[in-house]
Amino acid sequence: MTQTPPPSPATPRPRARAEIDLAALRANVRSLRARAPRAALMAVVKSDGYGHGALPCALAAREAGASWTGTATPHEALALRAAGLPGRIMCWLWTPGDPWREGIEADLDMSISGLWALAEVTAAAREVGRPARIQLKADTGLGRNGCQPADWPELVAAALLAESEGTAKVTGLWSHFACADEPGHPSIAAQLDVFRELVAYAEKAGVEPEVRHIANSPATLTLPESHFDLVRTGIAMYGVSPAPELGTHEALGLRPVMTLAASVALVKQVPAGHGVSYGHHYVTARETELGLIPLGYGDGIPRHASGRGPVLVGGEWHRAAGRIAMDQFVVDLGPAGGVGDEGRGHKIQEGADAVLFGPGDRGEPSAEDWAQAADTIAYEIVTRIGARVPRVYLHQDVGTDVP
Template identity: 50%
Template sequence: MPNSASERTTESGPVVAGQAEARIDLGAIRSNVGELVRRASGAAVMGVVKADGYGHGMVPAARAMLAGGATWLGTAFVDEALAVRAAGITAPTVAWIVPPGTPLDQAVAADIDLGISVIASIDDAAEAARRVGRPARVHLKADTGLARGGISPRDWAHAVEAAADAERAGHVRVVGVFSHFACADEPGHPSIARQLDAFQLALKTAEKGGLRPEVRHLANSAATLTLPESHYDLVRPGIAAYGLHPIPELDDGALRPAMTLSAPLMLTRSIDTGQGVSYGYRFVAEHPTRLGLVPLGYADGVPRAATNTAEVSVNGARFPIAGTVCMDQFCVDLGDQPVEAGDRVTLFGPGEQGEPTAQEWADRLGTIHYELVTRVGGRVARRYVGG
């Protein structure tokens, strides 16, 4: 039994009968990135492909983004960036979560840029560079108010000094200075202006300290779409490249969701009034009805919270989930509609055939679409179209 999404990848071809799949429209990713390039005020675009390309498959997503006009790639972890390189992709690639003790020799040898969130990582990068015999490319991350990763303002001058020393010694090259927004998806939030100011200050300190980064970068998807003043030299959109708008109220339809999650209906059964359905009998039939069984569950990324809450579509008609979402399957209430075993059930997609969108699922479940697409599990085959 294959156990990861990449092992279950089919590069193209028709729906495989009997198989749950996440259909990934690479043409949509390409054109979404093209749209982001147009909206980036001339800044270069880094396609963010961490977390297996937000569940879409890291390498195919990376290739589609580069084809769409991205010139950089971004990952969270070094291992993800190494997987990008192992696929033969040579575009500049930044890994920005580098916990202390991460082995860095391979990353330096593979020309992977390292995000530096703690001062000690400058030494780690320099030591790896000495062993490998080439400078480590680093991007210093300033905490401008997110208070998550990044070097805090009180340590920033010291970090700049340490980086400048390591650069003079020939062990690192400070390619970038960057930061990350807390509330870019809430236009007008007062933290946005504060973070823009703090970033300016961090850049000034870096310049005074002798650093000359090639790229200053701050904008995620929301900022790429709404805050030109944050674009600097490089923007880092993730979710928008996959066609999901980070600010649903501003969705103008220019982005197209790339993922459609579906499965074949496994069986149908008729039940009588009063019949409880699935674990805990959380759905009880109020009248005779027909149920359909869908072979996807919370192990595949269908949140258990969708119990009696979310809807799916079959042949363009909507059906509610009936009863508890289990590990591998859940039921839907088909009523008297002519739906049969083998018909394809769509959980979410672009919404063009009447199916729910990931945004709609997120709204119903009180979460964000990021969580839905990134959690689609390794048992679900990715089928690529439009490549």
């Protein structure tokens, strides 16, 4: 997403904006590094940095000490490299026919979960004339990507053969937790045991990895025994708690990076019994004022939060009244505010700030509040904010960080 400078007094404020506080992101990275002092840190910026902007967040994370960057797709990783991002970049979600050659030329670390992928990447390495940096992923119990333990010896043997032929270098051994966000879940210890066994097997066979890693954000925060050589921090880096069971962002020492706000587009008074939005699922109980918020599910506001999504307007929380539409939704602002210069006035004026979520400095809701309203997770709330909401980057220079 393009970077948008903060609005100046001479620049009209956009209808909506997502303010991205890069000082908060750097502080979160430093806090997470302190949780895993003996491990390197990978800043995961997949899905455009969880909606925050991949390149600005990757650069800010590196400034705070992240030595690796992680993406899901090779296309995300290649875009970062093309934009000039230095250092190690790893990507893990490959499909047949993906740009292996370009990945090798861009010096990416590429995840391999099966023999088909190893065959494609080594064929590309022969064309390029240099070895591919590959990381072998084990399925230790998540059941998604990764090599099953029963197939691990064959994959390790094939990778070692590729090393001997000069078409690959195994730089890492890794896996991913299924339930690290559920403290005490029995699968956590079971997966750690399997991972240790598979790493030991690969190293005994002759693999000499640069990094071994399994810890995601919740494991980084709560499972020091899982840190190994590298931790992969995604949602926590953006100041969002990985799960309510682990504690709030405040309890975890994190600060939300994104603040989503809009300008109230219209304020009007309506009588009691007035239907609001599609289907009239909300009908006013009294004469009241309605405020129009120019954001909708086309911008990523979850329609499932209709009737429940919270917004801070005029220092008070209000809930989405009726259905959230594609481009807009309505809040009931309560009784009219008094008499103005031209007759009946409004307590909230057009152009007033409507803050959907943020760090809470002004008493606004959090992304977790919206997640609860939509019966989802906070990851989805921040990640789904669409491209027509401009990102406004704050504290881009390291010198602007605040204690």
